[in-house]
Amino acid sequence: MSISTRLAALAFLVTVGSWMGGPQRVRACGPIIAAWMPTSWDATNALTSFHDHISQISEVSPFWYSVDQDGTLDPYAGARDANLVQFAHRHSTLVIPTVSNGFDPDTVHRILNDPSLRALHISALAKEIRRYGYDGIDIDYENLYAGDRDAFSTFIAELASKVHQLPGHKMLTIAVHAKRSEPGTWNGAQAQDWRALGSAVDEFRVMTYDYCWSMGCEGSWGSPPGPIAPTWWVNEVIRFAITQVPSDKVMMGVHFYGYDWDASGVGNPLTWLDVQSLRASYGVAVHWWATDSEGRPVEEHWFSYGDGHGVVFADHDSVRARWRLARSLGIRGVAIWRLGSEDPQNWQAMMNWRIYMPLSITPAH
Numbered sequence: 001m002s003i004s005t006r007l008a009a010l011a012f013l014v015t016v017g018s019w020m021g022g023p024q025r026v027r028a029c030g031p032i033i034a035a036w037m038p039t040s041w042d043a044t045n046a047l048t049s050f051h052d053h054i055s056q057i058s059e060v061s062p063f064w065y066s067v068d069q070d071g072t073l074d075p076y077a078g079a080r081d082a083n084l085v086q087f088a089h090r091h092s093t094l095v096i097p098t099v100s101n102g103f104d105p106d107t108v109h110r111i112l113n114d115p116s117l118r119a120l121h122i123s124a125l126a127k128e129i130r131r132y133g134y135d136g137i138d139i140d141y142e143n144l145y146a147g148d149r150d151a152f153s154t155f156i157a158e159l160a161s162k163v164h165q166l167p168g169h170k171m172l173t174i175a176v177h178a179k180r181s182e183p184g185t186w187n188g189a190q191a192q193d194w195r196a197l198g199s200a201v202d203e204f205r206v207m208t209y210d211y212c213w214s215m216g217c218e219g220s221w222g223s224p225p226g227p228i229a230p231t232w233w234v235n236e237v238i239r240f241a242i243t244q245v246p247s248d249k250v251m252m253g254v255h256f257y258g259y260d261w262d263a264s265g266v267g268n269p270l271t272w273l274d275v276q277s278l279r280a281s282y283g284v285a286v287h288w289w290a291t292d293s294e295g296r297p298v299e300e301h302w303f304s305y306g307d308g309h310g311v312v313f314a315d316h317d318s319v320r321a322r323w324r325l326a327r328s329l330g331i332r333g334v335a336i337w338r339l340g341s342e343d344p345q346n347w348q349a350m351m352n353w354r355i356y357m358p359l360s361i362t363p364a365h
Contacts, residue, residue: 031323031326031327031331031332031333031334032058032059032332032333032334033056033057033058033059033333033334033336033350034057034058034059034060034061034096034173034203034205034251034333034334034335034336035050035057035059035060035061035335035336035338035339036061036062036063036098036335036336036337036338036339037050037060037061037062037063037338037339037340038062038063038338038339038340039062039063039064039076039077039078039079039081040063040076040077040078042271042340042341043077043078043340045339045340045341046338046339046340047084047340048340049339049340049341049342050084050339051087052347053347054087054088054091054093055091056347056350056351057093058093058094058333059093059094059095059096059135059173059203060084060088060093060094060095060096060339061096061097061098061138061173062078062079062081062084062095062097062098063076063097063098063100063338064076064078064079064080064097064098064099065079065097065098065099065100065128066099066100066101066102067099067100067101067107067108067111067121067141068107069107069110069111070117070120071111071117071118071120071121071124072120072121072124073099073124073125073128079097080132082132082133085132085133085134089133094135094136094171095133095134095135096134096135096136096137096138096171096173097128097134097137097138098138098139098140098175099125099137099138099139099140099141100140100141100142101140101141101142101143101144103142103143104143105143105144105145105148105187108141108144108148108152109144109145109148111155112148112151112152112154112155113148113151118155118158119158121155122155122158122159122162123162125137125159125162125163126162126163126166129163129166129170130166134170135168135170135171136163136170136171136172136173136202137159137163137170137171137172137173138173138174138175138205139156139159139172139173139174139175140174140175142175142177142188143187143188144187144188144191144192145187145191146183146187146190146191147191148191149183149190149191149192149193150193152191152192152193152197153193153196153197153200156172156174156196156197156200156201157196157200159172159200160172160200160201160202171202171203172200172201172202172203173201173202173203173204173205174197174201174203174204174205175205175207175335176192176194176197176204176205176206176207177189177192177207178206178207178208178209178210178211178233178237178253179194179237179240180233180236180237180240181240182194182195182244185218194241194244194245195244195245197245198244198245198246198249199245201249202249203249203251203332204241204245204249204250204251205251205253205335206237206238206241206250206251206252206253206335207253207335207337208229208233208234208237208238208252208253208254209228209229209253209254209255209337210228210229210255211226211227211228211229211230211233212224212225212226212227212228212259212267212312213228213259213267214259214266214267214268214269215265215266215267216265218233224259224261224265224267224310225259225261225265225267225302225310225311225312226312227289227292227298227300227312228255228257228258228259228300228312228313228314229253229254229255229300229322230292230296230297230298230299230300231297231298231299231321231322231325232292232296232297232298234252234322234325235325235329238250238252238325238326238329238331239329242329242331247329247330247331247332248331248332249332250331250332251331251332251333251334251335252322252325252326252329252331252333252334252335253334253335253336253337254314254319254322254323254326254334254335254336254337255314255337256272256314256319256336256337256338256339256341256342256343256346257269257270257271257272257313257314257337257338257342258270258271258272258274258275258311258312258313258314259311259312259313260274260278260309260310260311261309261310261311262308262309263307263308263309270311270313271340271341271342272313272314272315272341272342272343273341274341275311275313275315278305278311279303282305282306284303284304284305285303286301286302286303287301287302287303288300288301288317289301289302289312297321299317299318299321299322300312300313300314300318301313301314301315301317301318314342314343314346315343315345315346316343316345316346316348316349317349319343319346319349319350320349320350322334323349323350334350
C-alpha cells in the first residue's frame with residue numbers, strides 16, 4: 001500500500017471512529033503503544049514526553065491512585081487532571097488511569113477477603129471512571145500473597161463485570177508480574193492466575209522487565225549487575241502469556257530506564273539523563289550486550305565505572321529490539337515504563353501507524 005493510500009485510509013477511519021463515538025469506541029491496529037505516566041514525581045518531564053509523542057501513544061495510564069484499607073481510593077498529586085483527559089481525547093488517545101497498592105499485600109488481602117469491602121472498592125473504581133470521563137481503569141496490585149490467588153481472580157472478574165456495564169465501552173487493564181509457567185516461582189507471580197485474569201480483562205500488560213533489579217536477578221538473587229530485560233527471557237514470558245491469554249489482549253512491557261549497581265550488588269534506578277551524566281563524568285566506553293554466556297540474545301547496553309560500578313540501561317537500540325519482538329509475536333502491543341527522561345530516539349525506534357478500526361474494542365464479558 002502506498003503512503004498516500006495509507007494516509008487516506010487513516011483519515012477515513014479516524015473520521016469514522018469520531019463519528020461513531022470518539023476514542024472509547026475505537027482501537028489502533030497493533031502493535032499499539034500504551035504508556036504509564038507519573039504525575040506526582042518527575043511530572044514535568046513525563047507530561048512533556050506525553051505531549052511530544054501523543055501521535056504514537058494509543059493509551060496513557062497516569063499513575064493517579066493508591067488503594068486504602070477501607071476500599072476507597074487515595075489520589076496522588078496531579079490526579080483527575082481534566083486538561084490531560086481532554087488533550088488525550090482530542091488526539092484519540094485512551095485515558096486508563098492506574099491504581100497501585102504500593103507493593104503492600106496486606107491492604108489488598110483485606111479487601112479481597114471481605115465481600116463488603118471488595119464490593120465497596122469495585123464501586124469506588126467504577127464511580128471514578130464515570131465521574132471523570134476515563135476510558136477504563138488499570139489495576140497494578142503487586143507483591144500479593146500467593147494464598148490470595150483465587151480471591152484476586154474473583155475480584156478482577158467482578159470488577160470487569162462492573163466496568164463493562166458502564167456506558168461507552170470502558171476497559172479494564174491489568175499489570176502482571178512476568179513468569180514463564182504457572183503458578184510462578186514467588187508470591188507475587190503465584191497470586192496471579194493468568195488464564196483466569198486474562199479471560200476477564202480487556203488488556204493484559206506483562207511487566208517484562210526487572211529480570212535484574214535493584215537487589216538481584218531472577219533465579220540468582222544477589223548476583224547483579226545483569227540484564228534488565230534480556231530479549232530471550234522476554235520472548236519466553238510472552239510466548240507463555242499467549243498460551244494463557246488471547247494474543248490480542250497481551251501487551252509486552254518495555255523499560256525506558258537503567259540501573260547502576262555498586263560493588264556490593266545494590267542498584268539504583270537511572271533515567272536516560274542520569275546515564276548521560278555518568279558517561280560524561282567518567283568518559284567510559286559503552287558496550288552492546290548482544291548475547292549471554294549461553295548464546296541467548298540480551299540486546300542491552302552497559303558500561304562500568306569507578307570502584308566496581310556496573311550500569312545497564314535502555315536506549316533506542318534496546319527499545320528497537322523489543323519493538324521488533326512485539327511485532328514478530330503478533331500481540332496487541334507494548335506497555336512502556338515509563339514516560340519522562342527517556343532517550344528521545346526511543347520514539348523513532350517504535351514507529352507505528354495509528355490506523356483505527358471502528359468498534360474493535362469488545363468487552364471481555
